[in-house]
Amino acid sequence: MKLFIQFLFILSIAFVSCKQSDSASVNNNEIAGSMPVEEQYIIHNQFAKNDSLYQQQRSAARSIMEQRIKNTDPNMTNVLIKDYWHIDAFLRGNEMKFGADAVGFWLDFNEGNKYSYGSYDKTYGTGRYVYTTENNLILLLDDDQRFKPQEFEVKYNNDALVLVGQATYQDNSMQVKLFRRATYPEKPAEKEWDGNGGDETK
Numbered sequence: 001m002k003l004f005i006q007f008l009f010i011l012s013i014a015f016v017s018c019k020q021s022d023s024a025s026v027n028n029n030e031i032a033g034s035m036p037v038e039e040q041y042i043i044h045n046q047f048a049k050n051d052s053l054y055q056q057q058r059s060a061a062r063s064i065m066e067q068r069i070k071n072t073d074p075n076m077t078n079v080l081i082k083d084y085w086h087i088d089a090f091l092r093g094n095e096m097k098f099g100a101d102a103v104g105f106w107l108d109f110n111e112g113n114k115y116s117y118g119s120y121d122k123t124y125g126t127g128r129y130v131y132t133t134e135n136n137l138i139l140l141l142d143d144d145q146r147f148k149p150q151e152f153e154v155k156y157n158n159d160a161l162v163l164v165g166q167a168t169y170q171d172n173s174m175q176v177k178l179f180r181r182a183t184y185p186e187k188p189a190e191k192e193w194d195g196n197g198g199d200e201t202k
Contacts, residue, residue: 037146040124041117042097042105043090045171046148054148057169061141061149068130068139069113076133080109085161085178086185093173104185107178115140120187137166152176 037044046054087105089098104120109129118124127142131154140150150171152163159180165171 035124040144041142041147042087042103042119043092043150043174043176044147045092045150045165045174051146055145057148058141058145061139061169065113065128065130065139065141068132072130072132074111074113077109077111077113077131079156080131080138080161081111083180083182084108084184086181088177088179090176091174098177100188104187106181106184108184118184120185138163 037046085107087102087107089096089102105117106119107115107117109115109131113128113130114126115129116123116126125142125144127140127144127147129138129140131138136154138152138154140152142149149169151166151168152171152174153166155162155164161178161180163174163176163178165174165176
C-alpha cells in the first residue's frame with residue numbers, strides 16, 4: 001500500500017511538471033497586450049466601453065478576490081488546472097460562435113490563482129482567478145486594465161466545462177463551452193494554390 005501511495009505521489013509531480021513545461025513553451029510567445037479588445041479576448045462582454053465603470057468594478061472585484069482566496073482551499077482548483085481548456089462554442093446575447101469561429105482560443109488555469117489565454121500557439125493575455133466550490137463560481141480579473149471583471153457559474157463534467165455568465169458584472173447573457181485538451185490547439189494547415197485549380201496543404 002505504501003509503495004502504491006508513493007507511486008501516485010511521484011506520478012502527480014511528473015504530471016504537474018509536464019504541464020508547467022508545456023505551458024512555458026506557450027507563454028514564451030509575444031503577448032499582444034495592445035490588440036483590440038474583441039481580438040485579444042474572444043469571450044469579452046463589454047461593448048459599452050464605460051472605462052470609469054470598469055475601473056470601479058475592477059477595484060471591487062480585486063477586494064472580493066483577495067477575500068475569497070484567503071477562504072478557499074487551493075487544492076479544490078485542481079479540476080481546472082489540469083491541461084488546457086479549448087473554447088468549443090460561446091453564446092453572447094444573440095451572437096453565437098463555435099468550431100472554426102472560435103479561432104483556436106484557449107484558457108489555461110494555473111496554480112497560484114493565475115490564468116492565461118490565447119489563440120493557437122500565441123498567448124494574448126494573463127490574469128488572476130478564484131474558484132469557490134461552495135457555490136461553483138469563478139471570478140476572473142484580467143491583468144489588462146481595459147477589461148472588466150467576469151464571473152461565471154462553473155458546470156463541470158469530466159472533460160467538458162460550461163461557464164454560465166452571472167449578473168454580477170453584466171455577464172448573464174453569456175455561456176461558454178470548453179473541452180479539456182493536453183496542449184493548446186493546433187493551427188489548421190494553410191492552403192495554397194496548386195496550379196491545377198485546387199488547393200494544396202502546406
